[in-house]
Amino acid sequence: MFESLKRFAVIVALGGCLTAHAADETPDVLIKNVTSEVIELIKTDKAIQAGDTKHIQEVVESKILKYFDFNKMTGSAVGREWRNATPDQKAQLSKEFQTLLVRSYSNALTQYKNQTVDVKPLKAAAADTEVTVKTEVKQPGGKPVAIDYDLIKAADGWKVFDIYVAGVSLVANYRDTFGQEIKANGIDGLIKSLHDKNTAKVVEKK
Numbered sequence: 001m002f003e004s005l006k007r008f009a010v011i012v013a014l015g016g017c018l019t020a021h022a023a024d025e026t027p028d029v030l031i032k033n034v035t036s037e038v039i040e041l042i043k044t045d046k047a048i049q050a051g052d053t054k055h056i057q058e059v060v061e062s063k064i065l066k067y068f069d070f071n072k073m074t075g076s077a078v079g080r081e082w083r084n085a086t087p088d089q090k091a092q093l094s095k096e097f098q099t100l101l102v103r104s105y106s107n108a109l110t111q112y113k114n115q116t117v118d119v120k121p122l123k124a125a126a127a128d129t130e131v132t133v134k135t136e137v138k139q140p141g142g143k144p145v146a147i148d149y150d151l152i153k154a155a156d157g158w159k160v161f162d163i164y165v166a167g168v169s170l171v172a173n174y175r176d177t178f179g180q181e182i183k184a185n186g187i188d189g190l191i192k193s194l195h196d197k198n199t200a201k202v203v204e205k206k
Helices: 002-018 027-044 053-063 070-084 087-105 172-205
Strands: 116-119 130-138 145-154 157-165
Touching: 027 116, 027 130, 027 145, 027 157, 070 087, 070 157, 070 172, 087 172
Parallel strands: none
Antiparallel strands: 116 130, 130 145, 145 157
16 A cells, blocks of 8 residues: 555656646645646546556656656765766666656556545745645545655756655665665666666566
8 A cells, every 4th residue: 555655646746747837836736736637637548547557658758857856866865875976877877767766656547546635735935945745645445644745946846856655755765775786886786777677677568
C-alpha cells in the first residue's frame, strides 16, 4: 500500500504538465489544480485504465520534465559526493536518475483506486523561495496518508524537488544505495549502475 501511495504521489506531482499553469500561481493552488487534473485524466483516459504502460510512459516523458528539478533531486540523492562529480558526470547522473524515476513510477496511474487528495493551506511567507505543500491522501477503507511536496521557485515557476510519503523522503530513499555504490565503484560506477537498471527495465518490457 505504501509503495502504491508513493507512486500515486509522484504521478500527481508529475502531472503538473497537463495544462499550463501561471508562473505566479501559489504552490498549494498549483498542487490542488494538478491533483484534480491528474485524477480526471485517470478516469477518462482509456489507455491508462487499460494499463498501457507504454502510453503512460510516453505521457510522463513528454510532459513532465520541466516541472521537476531533477538536477537538485539528483544532487540531494547523491549527497556529499555530488560536489566531487565533474559537470559531465552530474549531467549523466541527472539523466539516468530522471529515467529511473520516470520508468519506475509510470505504472502509478494504473494503481489509482478512487483516492482523494486534501491539500492543506500553505504556511509560508510571500518571499519564500522554497516551500512545503502538505496534503493528505484519503483512500476507501484505509487510513489517510500524509504526502508532502517540497518545491523551489525558479524563473519559470515552482518545481518539485522532493516528495515525502508518511514522512519518508523519496530522494533520501536512494541516498544510502547511491553512497554504497560510489564508495565501491566511484561516481562512474553509480552512473553505470543506473544505466544498467534503466536498460534492464527496457528489455523487460519488450
